[in-house]
Amino acid sequence: MPHRQPSGVYHLAVGDFLVTAVNDGTFQADFDMIVGVDTERCLEIEKSAFRPIPPKMTMNAFLLQRGDRVMLIDAGCGTSMGPTLGMLCRNLASIGIGPERVDTIFVTHLHPDHINGLVDGEGEAVFPNAELVINEAELQFFDDPDSPGRAPEETLEFFPGAKRAIAPYRDRIRTVRDGFVSPGIAAVTQPGHTPGQTGWLIDSGGDRLMVWGDIVHMPHLQMTVPEACTVLDVDRAQAVATRRLALDMAATDGIRVAGIHLDFPAFGHVARRASGFAFVPELWNAVLE
Numbered sequence: 001m002p003h004r005q006p007s008g009v010y011h012l013a014v015g016d017f018l019v020t021a022v023n024d025g026t027f028q029a030d031f032d033m034i035v036g037v038d039t040e041r042c043l044e045i046e047k048s049a050f051r052p053i054p055p056k057m058t059m060n061a062f063l064l065q066r067g068d069r070v071m072l073i074d075a076g077c078g079t080s081m082g083p084t085l086g087m088l089c090r091n092l093a094s095i096g097i098g099p100e101r102v103d104t105i106f107v108t109h110l111h112p113d114h115i116n117g118l119v120d121g122e123g124e125a126v127f128p129n130a131e132l133v134i135n136e137a138e139l140q141f142f143d144d145p146d147s148p149g150r151a152p153e154e155t156l157e158f159f160p161g162a163k164r165a166i167a168p169y170r171d172r173i174r175t176v177r178d179g180f181v182s183p184g185i186a187a188v189t190q191p192g193h194t195p196g197q198t199g200w201l202i203d204s205g206g207d208r209l210m211v212w213g214d215i216v217h218m219p220h221l222q223m224t225v226p227e228a229c230t231v232l233d234v235d236r237a238q239a240v241a242t243r244r245l246a247l248d249m250a251a252t253d254g255i256r257v258a259g260i261h262l263d264f265p266a267f268g269h270v271a272r273r274a275s276g277f278a279f280v281p282e283l284w285n286a287v288l289e
Contacts, residue, residue, distance in 0.1 A: 007094035008087065010265035011288050014256075015204025017184060018288075020063040021258065021265045022092060024076035025085035027057040027113070034221070035236065037228040042221060049220045057218065059113055060266050061088050062211055062258060063097065064202070066184065070097065071104040073200050073211050074260055075127070076117035080161075088117050089126065102127045106185065107134045108213025108260060109197040110142045110162040111155075111232070118165045125168035132166060133182075135189060136175040138196025141234075154231045190215060190246060192239030193232065199246070209267075212259040215246045219262050223247060223270070223277040247277045256282070 008023030031042045031054070046053060064071040076088035089099055105127060108114055120126055141147050142162045151159075166173065180186045188199040193214045202209040216222040217230055226243050233239040250257050250270035258266045267282040 008091050008264055009095055010267070010284075012209070012267055012282075013207075013288055014202045014209045015184065015207045016066050017202055017204050018063075018065040019202060019209060019258070020065070020095070021267065022061050022063055022076075022088055023264045024059040024061055024088045024091075024113075024117070027059060027077075027081065027085060029055045029057045029218070031055065033230050033232070034218070035229045035231055036240075037221070037225050041225070042228075045221050045224050046218075051220055055218055055221075057261055058263055058266070059085055060258075060260050060262070060264060061117075063092065064185070066204075069103060070101045071106065071182075071185075072102055072127075072130075073106045074108055074114040074117075074213070075105055077113050078117035078119065078126070079121045080112060080116040085113075086117065099127045100129055102130045104182070105130045105132050106181075106187075106198075106200050107132060107138070108199070108211075109138055109194045110134070110166070111158055111194070111214070112161050112165075114213065114260065115162065115165040119168060123164055123167065130169070130172070132169045132173045133187075134166075134173060134175055135187060135196035135198040136177055137189065137191070138194060138198065139173070139175055141195045151234055152231055155234070190242045192235050192237075192242040193230075194234055197242075208255050210246075210250065210255055210257045212246065212257060212262075214261065215243050215259060217261050219259070219279050223279055224273070224275070226276055251277060 010021045012019045031039045061076050062073040077085040176187050184204040186201040190197045190199045200211045222228045229236040251272050269280045271278050
């Protein structure tokens with residue numbers, strides 16, 4: 001039996017962009033991280049959908065190519081979170097993309113599973129030529145020495161971790177607010193999980209794709225019951241409001257979505273259900289259209 005799956009990459013054309021879901025691995029989670037829904041209800045919801053118990057979380061990043069531009073949304077877990085993670089660079093290499101080719105990294109937020117892949121085990125930059133684009137509110141929160149006192153206890157280690165991950169890039173960080181920050185790429189602040197969590201909207205040639213950060217960690221559970229929060233949410237009420245808004249907008253507008261924690265290959269649509277929402281995966285296509 002092979003030890004690993006073949007390369008975890010999947011291409012999608014969005015207007016003039018080639019967007020590639022790049023899997024970084026999976027994380028063994030548990031329902032202790034969920035608040036707002038008791039464990040028995042979580043088990044019932046996940047078992048009814050034939051989800052793995054205990055739950056596993058998918059980790060993805062997204063490669064964006066347009067002309068001679070090579071960009072990423074998030075950078076994965078790197079070497080910090082165990083042997084089932086940190087596969088981003090290996091999977092990029094399978095399609096001929098070395099880290100030196102990446103010119104821009106759009107950050108959804110500064111949690112370890114999204115940014116620890118920015119540095120290697122010695123704290124050196126993995127992407128030597130990349131500019132980091134970060135929501136202004138997000139960087140301010142993680143730079144503020146008073147923020148740990150306003151954050152969940154479970155996230156306290158994230159603050160020194162964020163400083164370490166972005167340290168080699170400090171002279172090439174661009175902070176942004178909502179709106180287009182690069183041709184065809186817009187920032188959409190989605191606060192709650194963190195104050196400056198950002199979705200990245202790809203808008204090109206009449207086609208759109210919204211790439212989420214942690215709108216959902218466990219997609220089936222949190223779409224079925226949007227009030228399910230995690231212990232990592234800085235503002236749980238805001239996280240629920242943001243999740244409901246993001247899901248409602250995706251369902252109403254019919255916009256295709258992708259997400260760091262959506263099941264690989266992570267492209268699809270959101271549909272309304274009698275109670276809550278559901279994710280409808282895009283049909284896997286062998287031919288790039």
